[in-house]
Amino acid sequence: MATTRGEGFRQPIGLVGPFPSGAPAIFVDQCARIGGSVGMVACVGDDDFGRLNVERLRAAGADVSAVAVSPDYPTGSAFVRYRTDGSRDFVYNIAKSAAALIAATPAAEALFARAGHLHVMGTAFAIPGAWEITEEALRAVRARGGSVSFDPNLRKELLAQGQTAARFAQLIDSADLLLPSGDELFVAAGVDREAEAVAALFRRGVAEIVLKRGAEGSSVFQAGGGRFDAPAFAVEEVDPTGAGDCFGGAYVACRRLGLQPAQALEYANAAGARNVSVLGPMEGTGTRSELDDFIARTPRVA
């Protein structure tokens, strides 16, 4: 097919969706489905996109009491463009959307006051107001003896902007559990060899590092010396969007529910693989029994 604009993009798939999405929403959906008690702070518009996301998370069992609704601004949205070479990029409408109005409402403060764990994602840097809330949540959860996990979900171009690098470093120093993907480990540690990067992050107080390796599976490293490697499940990758968020939601939920790292890694690998095998960023999230079933019938990559 001869095209001028859009050449190199997968055809003739056209427009698919809209799907509920957003890295934090995918994470929360997977946490809730696996049986974790989870809520999120966000802001959507008073429109169908906002309702699509909120209803989806509510149905999964998530606490959406701290998701505010703006009467004036539309829900933030993202389009994913898939190229024939397997790469993709994103077109966002966030800066002038309801998402940019995220603020520490009384409902958000009430959520922080009852949370035993805080999960922060790189999206905290994308929206100015989100950083203030992140700091408030860190203080509140820490003051109550809670733990913190951080998924860098890094857009490297953001690191050069304003205080992003300092905030990124602050989050690494605050985290008990880090979930980097690929070379985010090296960016986080400032060292480009895996073993040295892991050791450097342990010296900064991180207790557990879970490294996502895409179609090559994942590894968990513990400050006490434990290490587990899990090969990926052998699936056909239909849509890679959301794999890391789904993986993270499963891992954090399983650890919070008391599972050991190796078992949590098995569920996380399954959640990531299951999610890439269907279209839509969060259409593959699974309950614990769906993941058990997936694990039982899916071979590992040799």
Ligand code: ADP
């Ligand atoms: P991110 O989306 O953060 O870049 P990854 O691409 O590493 O994260 O995916 C997260 C996890 O999802 C991987 O560690 C793996 O367990 C699973 N996964 C991702 N892609 C595939 C794939 N093609 N086949 C099997 N599992 C996958």
